[in-house]
Amino acid sequence: MDKDVIQLDGNSERFLVFGAPHFTQAEITDVIDCLQSGWISTGPKVELFERRFKQYKGSIYCAAVNSCTAALHLALIASGIRPGDEVITTPLTFCATVNAIIHSGATPVLADIDPVSMNIDPVRIEEKITKRTRAIIPVHFAGRSCNMDALMDLAAKYNLKVIEDCAHAIETEYMGKKAGTFGDFGCFSFYATKNVVTGEGGMVIAKKQEDIDRVKTLGLHGMSKDAWKRFSDEGYKHYQVVDVGFKYNMMDLQAAIGIHQLEKVEENWLRREAIWNRYNHDLAHLPLELPSSIEPNTRHAYHLYTVLIDKETAGLSRDDFLTAMTKKKIGVGVHYLSIPEHPYYQKTYGWKPEDYPSALRVGRQTVSLPLTPNLSDQDVDRVIQSVHQILTKN
Numbered sequence: 102m103d104k105d106v107i108q109l110d111g112n113s114e115r116f117l118v119f120g121a122p123h124f125t126q127a128e129i130t131d132v133i134d135c136l137q138s139g140w141i142s143t144g145p146k147v148e149l150f151e152r153r154f155k156q157y158k159g160s161i162y163c164a165a166v167n168s169c170t171a172a173l174h175l176a177l178i179a180s181g182i183r184p185g186d187e188v189i190t191t192p193l194t195f196c197a198t199v200n201a202i203i204h205s206g207a208t209p210v211l212a213d214i215d216p217v218s219m220n221i222d223p224v225r226i227e228e229k230i231t232k233r234t235r236a237i238i239p240v241h242f243a244g245r246s247c248n249m250d251a252l253m254d255l256a257a258k259y260n261l262k263v264i265e266d267c268a269h270a271i272e273t274e275y276m277g278k279k280a281g282t283f284g285d286f287g288c289f290s291f292y293a294t295k296n297v298v299t300g301e302g303g304m305v306i307a308k309k310q311e312d313i314d315r316v317k318t319l320g321l322h323g324m325s326k327d328a329w330k331r332f333s334d335e336g337y338k339h340y341q342v343v344d345v346g347f348k349y350n351m352m353d354l355q356a357a358i359g360i361h362q363l364e365k366v367e368e369n370w371l372r373r374e375a376i377w378n379r380y381n382h383d384l385a386h387l388p389l390e391l392p393s394s395i396e397p398n399t400r401h402a403y404h405l406y407t408v409l410i411d412k413e414t415a416g417l418s419r420d421d422f423l424t425a426m427t428k429k430k431i432g433v434g435v436h437y438l439s440i441p442e443h444p445y446y447q448k449t450y451g452w453k454p455e456d457y458p459s460a461l462r463v464g465r466q467t468v469s470l471p472l473t474p475n476l477s478d479q480d481v482d483r484v485i486q487s488v489h490q491i492l493t494k495n
Contacts, residue, residue, distance in 0.1 A: 117483065119432030120294030123369060123475040124358075131357040143321070143350045150356035151304075153363050158279050158287070160306040162313035165356065166320050169268045169290030171349035172303040173201035173238070176286035179307075179315045180262040182207045182235055189229050190238040190266075191221040192440045192460035198240060198266050199440055207235070211440060211452065216459040217393045219243065219407075223251035230255075236262035241270035241280050243392070243436065243469075244296075244402025249275045249283045256284075264288065271296050272370050274400035281306050291355070294434075294473075296369065296404055297362045299355035320349040372474035373403035376481055380406055380470060383485045387492045388415045390466075405436050409466040415492055419466050422491060429487040432471060439464035 135141055147165050155163040166172050182188060184206035190198050192211040202209040212225035219242045226237060237256060239247040247265075256263045263284030267273065271289060273280035281287020291302035307313040318324065323346030381391060390409035395401045410419040417425070419435075426433045439460035441452035454461045471484055 114430050114483065116430040117432050117471055117476070117480055119434050119469070119471055120473055121432075121475045122293055122298040123365075123473060124298075125361070125365075127361040127364075128358045131361060132354060135353050135357040141354045142352050144353045146353035146356040146360065147351050150351075150359045150363070153360060154289075154304055155306070157363060157366065158281060158306055160282055160287075162307045162310055164305045164307075164313050164316045164320060165351035166303045166305060166316075166349045167351055167355075168197075168301055168349075169266070169288050169292070169303040170197040170201055171320065171347070172286075172288035172290075172305045173198065173264065173266060174204050174347070175316045175319050175349060176264045176288055176305055176307075177201060177205035177207065177236070178319060179312050180236055180264065180285060182262070185233065186235040187231060187233045188236045188238060189221075189226055189234060191240050191242070192457040193219060193242060193437060193463055194240045194266065194440065195268070195437060196440065196443065197268075198238060199446070202238070208233075209450070210234070211457060211460075213457040214242075214459045214463065216462070218245055218248075218396075219393075219463055220245060220247040221252075222459075223248055223255060226252070227255055230259055230261075234259065234261060236264060238264045238266050239284075240266040240268070241273050241402075242405075243407055244269045244273055244404035245392075245395070246270070246273050246275035246280055246399045246401075249278075249280075253283055262286075268292075268295070269404040270402050272366060272400060272402040276398050280402075285309075285312065291359055291362075296373075296402060297359060297366055299351070299359040299362070302351050302355045302359060315344075318344050319346040322346045322348065369474040370403065373472055376472055376476060377401075377403050377406055379481055380472075380485070384408070384488060387488065389488075389492065403472060405434070405469045406472040407436060407467050407469050409463065410468055411466055417491070419468060422468060425491045426468075426487060429483075429490075431484055431487050434469035436467060436469045437464060 151163045182205045186207040187210050188202045188207045189210045193214050199209045212229045215222040265284045265287045267281040268290035270280040287306045289304040291299035323344035325341045410422045412418045441454045
């Protein structure tokens with residue numbers, strides 16, 4: 102038996118944590134500097150991170166917040182969404198997308214996905230538009246761009262706001278234009294498993310000054326602009342509460358990490374692309390479904406590498422595959438069980454999984470393999486060999 106295979110089956114291999122972030126000394130040094138400065142909450146490092154992110158995305162207006170969930174919530178409110186309105190989104194997403202709609206007071210409406218791209222299907226969107234529809238939240242799933250031409254045509258036709266959920270899509274592009282810059286708002290995540298990491302954190306970009314000003318005000322208790330400067334060396338500044346806001350601000354501690362993560366975004370993207378290509382090549386002849394080819398004139402962020410495990414084809418269920426990979430000390434993810442599978446939404450909205458057949462199939466078969474620049478070539482070999490061993494045994 103091959104020596105590498107013996108190591109895979111033994112107990113000496115470390116567990117490969119799914120989505121483990123890739124940090125260098127630069128992040129550590131800047132966090133220490135932040136701690137030593139005595140300024141750890143919203144301050145100059147957040148301002149710098151915002152400026153750098155604007156430069157990367159080619160956007161004029163930008164606001165850092167403490168999560169993509171917060172970003173979505175604030176974007177919805179700044180869009181004028183209110184109780185009685187409907188907002189259309191995808192059933193193949195993390196619950197935060199739908200929850201943000203609910204927290205805004207609106208009613209979420211689901212439109213099924215395209216089974217190839219796994220993104221929301223514009224044809225299904227138009228079927229769900231009513232006189233109460235006010236906005237669309239497309240999710241660039243796994244880092245693959247939605248069909249933004251079709252989506253923006255629908256938005257223009259029906260006078261709808263577009264809030265792009267770019268939690269997976271920092272590097273994503275569509276027809277030469279960066280994800281998040283098509284709609285009225287773009288919302289980003291810097292969670293621990295994302296392509297740019299701050300631990301927790303998010304960003305809103307907007308097309309209009311008044312929109313980003315409202316996001317900034319709402320994100321810090323509804324206090325007047327730059328209220329965080331009230332304790333600066335410029336002297337105490339009085340603030341006024343001008344809106345009913347939230348506690349959604351990003352901290353300098355988080356931004357200190359994000360500044361250096363963003364500097365390496367392209368380098369890390371190239372590493373993930375190399376791993377993606379290895380998976381495509383070395384898993385091609387196994388009984389599983391690989392991600393579809395990347396569409397022309399788009400750029401994939403390579404955030405998630407999702408494969409589909411069909412029991413009839415693979416000889417074991419998706420959940421059995423998850424268990425087998427964990428036994429081999431390979432961390433994997435599920436992105437995602439479709440939203441209508443969850444009890445709360447079934448009870449509250451009467452959603453049935455079978456009403457969204459494409460999302461249902463993907464949600465019950467999907468597995469995300471490790472895809473992070475933190476993986477060494479040996480780690481990638483372990484993942485590939487583990488998948489081969491599990492699927493060729495059945």
